[in-house]
Amino acid sequence: MNAVINYLRENKEQYLQGLFDYIRIPSISSLPERREDMYRTANFLKQWLLKAGADKAEVYPTKGNPVAYAEKIIDPAKPTVLIYGHYDVMPVDPLSLWETEPFEPVIRDRKIFARGADDDKGQVFIQLAVFDAMVKTGFLPCNVKFMIEGEEEIGSPSLSLFCEENKEMLKADIFLISDTAMISKDVSSITVGLRGLCYMEVEVTGPDHDLHSGLFGGAVANPANELAKIIAKLTDEKNRICIPGFYDDVLEVSKEERAEMAKAPFNLEKYKKQLDINEVCGEEGYTTPERTGIRPTLDVNGIWGGYIGEGSKTVLPSKATAKISMRLVPNQDYEKIAVLFEKYIREITPPYVKVKVTAMHGGYPYVSPIDIPAYKAAVKAIEKTFGVLPVPFHSGGSIPIVSTFEKVIGVKSILMGFGLETDATHSPNENFDLDIFYKGMETVAWFYHYFTE
Amino acid sequence: MNAVINYLRENKEQYLQGLFDYIRIPSISSLPERREDMYRTANFLKQWLLKAGADKAEVYPTKGNPVAYAEKIIDPAKPTVLIYGHYDVMPVDPLSLWETEPFEPVIRDRKIFARGADDDKGQVFIQLAVFDAMVKTGFLPCNVKFMIEGEEEIGSPSLSLFCEENKEMLKADIFLISDTAMISKDVSSITVGLRGLCYMEVEVTGPDHDLHSGLFGGAVANPANELAKIIAKLTDEKNRICIPGFYDDVLEVSKEERAEMAKAPFNLEKYKKQLDINEVCGEEGYTTPERTGIRPTLDVNGIWGGYIGEGSKTVLPSKATAKISMRLVPNQDYEKIAVLFEKYIREITPPYVKVKVTAMHGGYPYVSPIDIPAYKAAVKAIEKTFGVLPVPFHSGGSIPIVSTFEKVIGVKSILMGFGLETDATHSPNENFDLDIFYKGMETVAWFYHYFTE
Numbered sequence: 001m002n003a004v005i006n007y008l009r010e011n012k013e014q015y016l017q018g019l020f021d022y023i024r025i026p027s028i029s030s031l032p033e034r035r036e037d038m039y040r041t042a043n044f045l046k047q048w049l050l051k052a053g054a055d056k057a058e059v060y061p062t063k064g065n066p067v068a069y070a071e072k073i074i075d076p077a078k079p080t081v082l083i084y085g086h087y088d089v090m091p092v093d094p095l096s097l098w099e100t101e102p103f104e105p106v107i108r109d110r111k112i113f114a115r116g117a118d119d120d121k122g123q124v125f126i127q128l129a130v131f132d133a134m135v136k137t138g139f140l141p142c143n144v145k146f147m148i149e150g151e152e153e154i155g156s157p158s159l160s161l162f163c164e165e166n167k168e169m170l171k172a173d174i175f176l177i178s179d180t181a182m183i184s185k186d187v188s189s190i191t192v193g194l195r196g197l198c199y200m201e202v203e204v205t206g207p208d209h210d211l212h213s214g215l216f217g218g219a220v221a222n223p224a225n226e227l228a229k230i231i232a233k234l235t236d237e238k239n240r241i242c243i244p245g246f247y248d249d250v251l252e253v254s255k256e257e258r259a260e261m262a263k264a265p266f267n268l269e270k271y272k273k274q275l276d277i278n279e280v281c282g283e284e285g286y287t288t289p290e291r292t293g294i295r296p297t298l299d300v301n302g303i304w305g306g307y308i309g310e311g312s313k314t315v316l317p318s319k320a321t322a323k324i325s326m327r328l329v330p331n332q333d334y335e336k337i338a339v340l341f342e343k344y345i346r347e348i349t350p351p352y353v354k355v356k357v358t359a360m361h362g363g364y365p366y367v368s369p370i371d372i373p374a375y376k377a378a379v380k381a382i383e384k385t386f387g388v389l390p391v392p393f394h395s396g397g398s399i400p401i402v403s404t405f406e407k408v409i410g411v412k413s414i415l416m417g418f419g420l421e422t423d424a425t426h427s428p429n430e431n432f433d434l435d436i437f438y439k440g441m442e443t444v445a446w447f448y449h450y451f452t453e
Numbered sequence: 454m455n456a457v458i459n460y461l462r463e464n465k466e467q468y469l470q471g472l473f474d475y476i477r478i479p480s481i482s483s484l485p486e487r488r489e490d491m492y493r494t495a496n497f498l499k500q501w502l503l504k505a506g507a508d509k510a511e512v513y514p515t516k517g518n519p520v521a522y523a524e525k526i527i528d529p530a531k532p533t534v535l536i537y538g539h540y541d542v543m544p545v546d547p548l549s550l551w552e553t554e555p556f557e558p559v560i561r562d563r564k565i566f567a568r569g570a571d572d573d574k575g576q577v578f579i580q581l582a583v584f585d586a587m588v589k590t591g592f593l594p595c596n597v598k599f600m601i602e603g604e605e606e607i608g609s610p611s612l613s614l615f616c617e618e619n620k621e622m623l624k625a626d627i628f629l630i631s632d633t634a635m636i637s638k639d640v641s642s643i644t645v646g647l648r649g650l651c652y653m654e655v656e657v658t659g660p661d662h663d664l665h666s667g668l669f670g671g672a673v674a675n676p677a678n679e680l681a682k683i684i685a686k687l688t689d690e691k692n693r694i695c696i697p698g699f700y701d702d703v704l705e706v707s708k709e710e711r712a713e714m715a716k717a718p719f720n721l722e723k724y725k726k727q728l729d730i731n732e733v734c735g736e737e738g739y740t741t742p743e744r745t746g747i748r749p750t751l752d753v754n755g756i757w758g759g760y761i762g763e764g765s766k767t768v769l770p771s772k773a774t775a776k777i778s779m780r781l782v783p784n785q786d787y788e789k790i791a792v793l794f795e796k797y798i799r800e801i802t803p804p805y806v807k808v809k810v811t812a813m814h815g816g817y818p819y820v821s822p823i824d825i826p827a828y829k830a831a832v833k834a835i836e837k838t839f840g841v842l843p844v845p846f847h848s849g850g851s852i853p854i855v856s857t858f859e860k861v862i863g864v865k866s867i868l869m870g871f872g873l874e875t876d877a878t879h880s881p882n883e884n885f886d887l888d889i890f891y892k893g894m895e896t897v898a899w900f901y902h903y904f905t906e
Contacts, residue, residue, distance in 0.1 A: 030764030091766055097662070154764055181668070195667060199765050208729035209550070210880040214648060214850030215634070217780055218692075218750030219741045221734035224775075225684060225753050232685035235678065239671075276661035279805040281674035288672045297671030300678050301768050306755035307776060311483030311607055312652050312813045313544055314778055314851075315754050315879055322677075323760060325767055327670055352732040360765045397667030398767075426768055427663040 001449055007133040008441045015132075015441070016112075016434075018048065019105070019125040022087075023114045026103045029065055029088035029154045038065040038150045041087045045148050046070065048128060053135035054146075060166075062158035065150030069169070072135065073143045079452060080143040082172035082411070083131075084401075085124035085179060086152030089116040090426045097428035110434045117432040119425035123178035123418055124148060126440040133441070134448065141452040145172055149401075152179075155199065155361025156401040163408045174374040175405050176447070178440070180395055180417030185433065187265050188386045190378055191415035193293060193394035194402060196328030196365035198337045199301075202230065202345055203321045203356040210306075211316040221352040224305040224320040230355075231322060233348050234298055238284040241298050241326070243344040246337065251330040253294045261289060264391045274422065293394030298326045323360070327396060334362030334400075363400015369412060374451055378416045381446035385439050416447065454902050460586040461894045468582040468894070469565075469887075471501065472558070475540075475574050476567045479556045482518055482541035482607045491518040491603045494540045498601050499523065501581060506588035507599075513619075515611035518603030522622070525588065526596045532905060533596040535625035535864070536584075537854075538577035538632060539605030542569040543879045550881035563887045570885035572878035576631035576871055577601060579893040586894070587901065594905040598625055602854075605632075608652065608814025609854040616861045627827040628858050629900070631893070633848055633870025638886065640718050641839045643831055644868035646746060646847035647855060649781030649818035651790045652754075655683065655798055656774045656809040663759075664769040674805040677758040677773040683808075684775060686801050687751055691737040694751050694779070696797040699790065704783040706747045714742060717844045727875065746847030751779045776813070780849060787815030787853075816853015822865060827904055831869045834899035838892050869900065 008015075027041040028034045039059070045068035046057040057070035065088060073080075092102040092115050100106050105114035112122065127146070134140040147170060149159050163170060180191040206223040207216070236242055253261075266289050272280065282291035291297070305320025307313035326341070328334055342357040349355040369375065370392055382390040395415075402413050418440040424430045461468075480494040481487045492512065498521035499510040510523035518541060526533075545555040545568050553559050558567035565575065580599070587593040600623060602612050616623060633644040659676040660669070689695055706714075719742050725733065735744035744750070758773025760766035779794070781787055795810040802808040822828065823845055835843040848868075855866050871893040877883045 030762070030766065032763070091760065091762060093760070093762065153766075197667070197767070199767070206730060209877065209882075210547075211728070212850065212879040213752045213754055213778060214650070214780055215745060215848065215874065215878075216728075217745065217752045217778075217849060218748055219733055219735045219744040219849075220728060220730060221732075222752045224756050225688065225751075228681040228684035228753065228756070231678060231681035275664070275669075275673060277659060277673060277805060278807075279674075280672055281803070281805040282672045291672040292668060292670065295671055298678075299666045299670045299675045299769055300681065300759060300773075301666055301766060302759035302761045302770070303677050303681070303773065304757045304761040306753060307544065307546070308755045308757040309483070309544060309546065310485070312654075312776060312778070313483065313606075313754060313879065314650070314652070316752055317755070320753075320756060321761075323765060325666060325670075325765070327667055350734070352730060352734040354731075395668065396670060396672075397665065421668065424662065425668075426665040426766065429662075 001445065003137045004133050004139050004445050005442055007137050008129065008445065011133065012438050015125065015129040019122060022121050022125060023105045023116050024103055027088050027150065028091050029151050030091055038088065042066045042068040042150060045087060049146060052128065052132035060162065062162055064158040067162055068148040069146065071145040072140065074140060078142045080145060080172040081451070082145040082147060082170060082175045083127045084175050084177050085127065085148045086120045086150065087124065087148050088150040088153050089121065090153050094428065099429055107434065111431040112434060112437065113429055113431045115430050117430050118419045118423040119430065120152065120179045122432040122437060126178055126418060126437065126444055129441050130444040134445065141448055145170065152399065155363060157361060159401050160404050160408065163404060167409055170409050172411055175411050175413040177399065177402065177413050177415050178417050179399055180397065180415045181419035181421055182417065183264065183391060183393060185420060185436070188382045188388055188390040189393035190390045191395045191417060192368045192370055192392040194366040195396055195398050196332055196334050196363050197325060197398040197400055198328060198334040198341065198362045199325040199360040200338065200341055201321065201323050201358040201360055202227065203319060204230065205319050205354040207318055210318050213314040213316040216316050220316060221350065222316050223353055224317055226350060226353045227305065227320040227322055230345060230348055231300060239282055241296065243340050245340050249331045249333065250296060258290065261293065261394065262287065264289065264393065292396030294329055296327055296329050296332060298324065301325050327398060328365050330365045330367055332365060334364060338362060363398055364403035366402040368415060372412060374414045377447050377450035378414050380450045381443045384446045385443045454898065456590045457586050457592050457898050458895055460590050461582065461898065464586065465891050468578065472575060472578040475578060476558045476569050477556055480541050480603065481544050482604050483544055491541065495519045495521040495603060498540060502599060505581065505585035513615065515615055517611040520615055521601040522599065524598040525593065527593060531595045533598060533625040534904065535598040535600060535623060535628045536580045537628050537630050538580065538601045539573045539603065540577065540601050541603045541606050542574065543606050547881065552882055560887065564884040565887060565890065566882055566884045568883050570883050571872045571876040572883065573605065573632045575885040575890060579631055579871060579890065579897055582894050583897040587898065594901055598623065605852065608816060610814060612854050613857050613861065616857060620862055623862050625864050628864050628866040630852065630855065630866050630868050631870050632852055633850065633868045634872035634874055635870065636717060636844060636846060638873060638889070641835045641841055641843040642846035643828070643843045644848045644870060645821045645823055645845040647819040648849055648851050649785055649787050649816050650778060650851040650853055651781060651787040651794065651815045652778040652813040653791065653794055654774065654776050654811040654813055655680065656772060657683070658772050658807040660771055663771050666767040666769040669769050673769060674803065675769050676806055677770055679803060679806045680758065680773040680775055683798060683801055684753060692735055694749065696793050698793045702784045702786065703749060711743065714746065714847065715740065717742065717846065745849030747782055749780055749782050749785060751777065754778050780851060781818050783818045783820055785818060787817060791815060816851055817856035819855040821868060825865060827867045830900050830903035831867050833903045834896045837899045838896045
């Protein structure tokens with residue numbers, strides 16, 4: 001192992017430059033005009049993995065963005081680790097809040113600033129670097145496969161079919177995923193729970209064109225006011241979701257488990273200070289980590305209607321729209337929730353406006369086992385490099401495809417992520433800690449070691 | 454009078470081309486980048502009025518956009534009519550809904566399509582044409598002054614001071630304003646009531662940057678959800694405004710007056726069909742014309758926050774903002790209402806978000822007398838050209854400066870407007886009926902005649 005660790009340390013500048021090249025391709029999956037960049041990014045991965053020593057590397061087209069796949073089979077009798085990650089990134093708006101160009105990475109305060117620096121280009125690059133180092137030093141102890149997709153940020157619409165059509169090729173003993181966060185730089189953790197997602201769009205239409213709010217205001221329903229009333233009816237004063245049947249399938253976590261979770265360090269004052277908020281706010285009867293870890297929630301992700309420019313315009317808008325998503329917990333089913341959501345919206349929409357409800361995307365929640373060899377190897381690897389035992393952590397985020405891996409391919413996933421809460425993923429000035437980028441490489445190398453020893 | 458009417462008819466094509474030139478200058482007052490165009494438009498008016506025969510025409514700078522002023526004093530002993538109007542126009546977004554370029558007027562179905570075609574460039578041009586025709590034919594029967602401002606659509610912030618500083622210059626027997634609508638092409642009307650306006654902006658801030666809605670959703674208040682709840686609390690299920698004290702100064706209109714108003718023709722089915730709505734919606738206990746004519750109201754004019762692009766982004770936004778305006782009736786005071794609004798917003802905003810309330814602009818409601826010579830002259834003029842007696846009409850719109858004229862200069866205003874409800878003022882595809890454009894000129898000419906006979 002010393003040779004591998006030394007190789008990683010000696011080549012860290014080269015890996016950093018590789019990551020920078022990877023980041024520079026603006027692979028925003030939600031923008032149709034970036035389609036070509038998605039192919040460029042997948043091809044970047046293919047070439048990089050071939051150079052690192054993969055036996056095979058391909059860009060597989062799908063109905064949406066392509067999947068970059070690679071493998072190195074050193075001995076079919078040995079165990080196989082499949083690395084899953086995504087090369088697509090979130091949009092960058094509002095651009096004005098970025099201190100530097102989102103797709104031109106810079107180092108500041110020992111952090112890499114760029115869209116994708118953490119989520120998920122930085123984290124995927126840790127995996128690429130370790131693969132490269134292990135092959136180059138001749139110490140790769142098992143078979144490795146890579147499946148890096150380009151649609152994670154839009155709900156992985158093509159990956160289920162890709163998995164079904166390539167079941168044999170994707171067979172593995174464990175899926176290793178670096179796309180989550182640790183509790184903090186001092187408190188490492190392994191994510192054992194992920195929330196599911198149900199992402200909807202609600203469009204309210206009043207009159208068929210914008211009206212003068214003086215001539216018509218007071219006599220014609222205003223879709224912006226009506227949309228606000230609809231949203232207000234989605235949650236109650238205890239911050240519980242009002243959609244009938246929404247909680248029916250929610251797995252209530254036992255007192256004992258909640259007591260166990262409560263042992264994980266959490267500093268409320270620091271949390272509030274970091275976000276510049278006076279008070280936290282969430283479902284009555286639950287702590288902040290519980291609210292994001294084991295409880296479902298509902299958020300407006302975007303809302304717009306009428307005049308949103310500078311100054312004023314006395315308009316009664318024709319339409320108002322909101323993007324609304326719900327995070328789900330075991331055993332909620334996003335398809336069922338989408339139906340309940342639409343039914344409730346139609347019930348509470350008054351007759352003097354029209355409403356259109358669209359299901360954008362969704363995914364199931366996931367719970368990872370902690371008694372399997374891969375989990376134990378991840379614990380040992382983190383303890384080795386970070387010096388502390390990692391805590392099992394229920395994340396509020398979603399990686400919808402993880403439950404699909406289990407259903408379609410029958411393989412469990414280990415979520416060994418290296419992000420930090422302060423990384424501003426999905427936000428302006430996304431960043432990734434440079435020390436963790438390097439430490440992450442050594443951790444993954446040790447994971448291979450313990451998993452195969 | 455025959456000479457004047459004939460001159461107007463013979464030169465109508467030339468007046469139409471003059472209006473087109475006037476429209477082509479994109480004088481959007483709410484956009485700072487149009488500042489130069491505001492001066493260009495004011496100068497256009499100056500040159501046009503000098504050519505038409507004004508003794509004096511000037512562009513007066515203000516702190517904001519300039520005022521175009523002109524006058525022709527034929528005899529100080531004769532009565533003086535001051536024409537007030539505005540050369541600024543509303544923004545044109547959403548541009549995609551315009552069938553033709555907003556600042557390149559076209560004739561379609563005997564209507565002029567362009568931003569400002571009605572409001573207020575078309576209506577002001579009627580006044581310019583009549584002045585030109587009366588001077589050219591030598592039949593101008595009284596003194597005429599023009600005060601055309603460039604900030605009406607943003608609440609006339611500079612005009613009060615301009616009026617105070619130029620009291621002597623602006624002295625007149627009556628202010629004549631063409632900036633309102635008639636009930637329909639067949640049912641002419643004179644506006645005798647205008648609503649006041651109180652235009653506010655509410656900005657709700659949660660965390661100091663956008664957050665990942667998975668990692669933080671459910672634990673941190675979402676400003677878009679909170680803004681929706683705030684807006685929902687502004688009106689109740691009877692569509693009454695919930696701001697304490699809001700109705701205190703509202704002048705309740707007597708049963709007799711309401712019965713009189715109810716005689717004006719109004720076709721609810723046609724109204725709904727024209728707007729493509731299933732039902733009207735407004736304050737319980739009032740008819741549609743009453744809801745816009747004699748009752749105050751509250752409308753969201755714009756709302757935005759979070760991700761408003763294509764596709765989806767799982768963001769918990771840092772901020773959400775709404776532009777909210779209230780139409781006021783006698784004897785509500787917009788400055789008092791702004792204070793009550795802000796107080797109530799602060800009361801209903803929960804402690805876990807911050808709120809900023811900004812008063813954008815406002816104006817007092819206005820009621821015009823119907824027993825003065827100028828009103829009677831307007832009635833006769835309309836009857837002469839349209840063939841029917843005009844109905845006194847309470848408009849839902851606001852021309853905030855009208856009450857200022859009375860307060861500062863001590864002059865009443867006659868609101869003889871030639872718009873139609875179908876003109877889409879403030880909306881895409883604004884238009885102005887070509888026949889009414891020409892008929893309006895003859896009406897104004899007859900107004901001068903009856904007012905001075």
